Amino acid sequence: MLPDLFSTCGPQEKRVFCALQKFGPVSKSQLLALTGLKLTTLSRFLRPLEELRLVVRPQFGESSGGRKPALYDVTDRDxxxxxxxxxxxxxxxxxxxxxxxxxxxxxxxxxxxxxxxxxxxxxxxxxxxxxxxxxxxxxxxxxxxxxxxxxxxxxxxxxxxxxxxxxxxxxxxxxxxxxxxxxxxxxxxxxxxxxxxxxEALYGIGRGVPRVVYVNCGVGIRTGTFLDGVLIRTSQNAEDVFGHMVVNADGRLCTCGKRGCLDCYATIRAVTSEFAECRARGEHSDLPADVTWESICAAARQGDALAASVLRHAATYLGIGLSNLINLLGPGLVILSGPLIRQSDLFYETAAGVAQKQVWAVQSGVKFHRGGSLEExxxxxxxxxxxxxxxxxxxxxxxxxxxxxxx
Ligand SMILES: [Zn+2]
The missing domain is CATH 3.30.420.40 (ATPase, nucleotide binding domain)
Structure with missing residues (x-):
């Protein structure tokens, strides 16, 4: 039976563990640099971690002459x-x-x-x-x-x-x-x-980027922000606040009671209802009015002009919202994810393109990534x-x- 994780560890042991967990395998001298500890203190804090089998010495590193240094890492077992x-x-x-x-x-x-x-x-x-x-x-x-x-x-x-x-x-x-x-x-x-x-910020595509924003576009718009090492939490920890950024002052009535929120334009619900309204007005498409969002994405890929126009319209609003968000937070990386982004090249490319074009000049270094490296x-x-x-x-x-x- 293994003991509980960190059951006998103090703050310094946890600090050593965290350094190895994120940067291992590393040698003792690299670990000294990462933790800022002295050699004797480091050895004292490593011992209980090794006794718990949380930290192991899996291999030896390159030698610069003399004995090869042991490399430390957290275990991948147990x-x-x-x-x-x-x-x-x-x-x-x-x-x-x-x-x-x-x-x-x-x-x-x-x-x-x-x-x-x-x-x-x-x-x-x-x-x-x-x-x-x-x-x-x-x-x-x-x-x-x-x-x-x-x-x-x-x-x-x-x-x-x-x-x-x-x-x-x-x-x-x-x-x-x-x-x-x-x-x-x-x-x-x-x-x-x-x-x-x-x-994504600690283990994925955002590793090493100081400011990362993640936007998931689907039934709603869910946003996460990691700025300078801190996860920014909103009131009540709601993830849909960006969805209620106003992008059209005289716009559609939102479920939140206000008008013109991004949520009314760039979500799955918005795309399907916009398509149905266009069909009801008599605009041509091979698809019926009450079609699914997946079919709209597929039809756009196959050249259906109305499906493409509805997606482009939705993604343009997302791009405008994103440019406002980027102006405010100054991220180095914006990861766009979620069903609409995954299913439609047109939706992703339009949203990222509009955001890039609209963004204020000082934030123009921002990069976009589709899906993130950890994907689903x-x-x-x-x-x-x-x-x-x-x-x-x-x-x-x-x-x-x-x-x-x-x-
Ligand atoms: Zn709203």
Whole structure:
């Protein structure tokens, strides 16, 4: 039986662990530079980590003459993390090692039957199955983290009232305590856009970039922001605030009660209703009025002028919203993700192109990436990353270090 993660570790051991977890394998001298510790102190803090089998010496590095230096790293055996992405139409569950490498994953539909109780049961059963199949003998899941649809109370571990879920019962759900009971390990919770940006900034395409913004465009618009080593959280931890940026003062009536929000123009709902309105006005297309967004994307690819025009219109609004966001935050990287971005080249290219053109000159160095490097695993991997950050108490200063030392 393995002891609990960090059960006997103090803040300095955790600091050494975090440095190795993000930059290992490294030699002792590199570790001294990363942690700023003295050699004797470092050895003292490494010992309990090695006794817990959290840190290993997996290999030897290049020698500059003389004996080859031992390289230290966190173990890729024994201890595993569970990451969960609870979205409106699917749930993704990943098992990762302590380096946040995905060892196994499962994907499920979220439909009218996916009540909170059933969803939690699926997570717990899947965790057992993945632990049996994908860990080393005796290995187990020591931490779990969830990226979910907000709004939520992170401190209470409760999902408050996520919108557009098909099943009933998703109101004031004590998700963290339900999962902790089923999984038997600590559970962290954040909104999915936050966990996605955390994963991409620390382990993905944003590694080494000081300011990263992640925008997921689908049923709603979900945004996560990682600025100078800090995850920026909005009030009530809602991830859809960017969706309510006004991009048209006299525009459409939004579900929030205001007019002209981005959410009314650049979401799946907006695309399908715009298409239906155009057809009702008599504009030509081979598609019927009540068509799915996937069919609109496919038709645009095959040359349907109305489908292309509706997507271009939606993406233009997204681009304008993005340019405002970029002007405000000054990110080096904007990751565009989600169903509309994935399915439609036209949608992605128009949104990124308009944003690039509209952005204020001082922010013109911004780069765009389609999908991020963790792609559809980003939210779930970020859940696991969040759980580890919280357990290791990797507070903003260590994240700043992570940014400074990488890339
Ligand atoms: Zn709104």
């Amino acid at each position: 201890y595993y993390l569970l990451g969960v992405d609870i979205s409106r139409t699917y749930m993704q569950i990943v098992l990762t090692d302590l380096k946040l490498r995905v060892r196994a994953s499962r994907r499920f539909h979220m439909d009218g039957q996916s009540t909170p109780e059933r969803t939690v049961r699926t997570i717990v059963e899947t965790a057992r199955e993945l632990a049996d199949q994908a860990t080393t003998p005796g290995g187990r899941i020591v931490l779990a983290g969830v990226g979910a649809v907000g709004p939520m109370s992170r401190t209470d571990g409760v999902l408050l009232s996520p919108r557009y879920f098909q099943a009933s019962g998703w109101k004031d759900v004590p998700l963290v305590s339900m999962l902790r009971q089923g999984l038997g390990c600590p559970v962290s919770l954040d909104n999915g856009a936050n966990t996605a940006v955390l994963a 695993d980003a939210i779930a991997v970020g859940g696991a990353a969040l759980a580890l950050e919280e357990a290791a108490e990797a507070l903003p200063d260590s994240r700043v270090q992570a940014v400074q030392h990488s890339g």
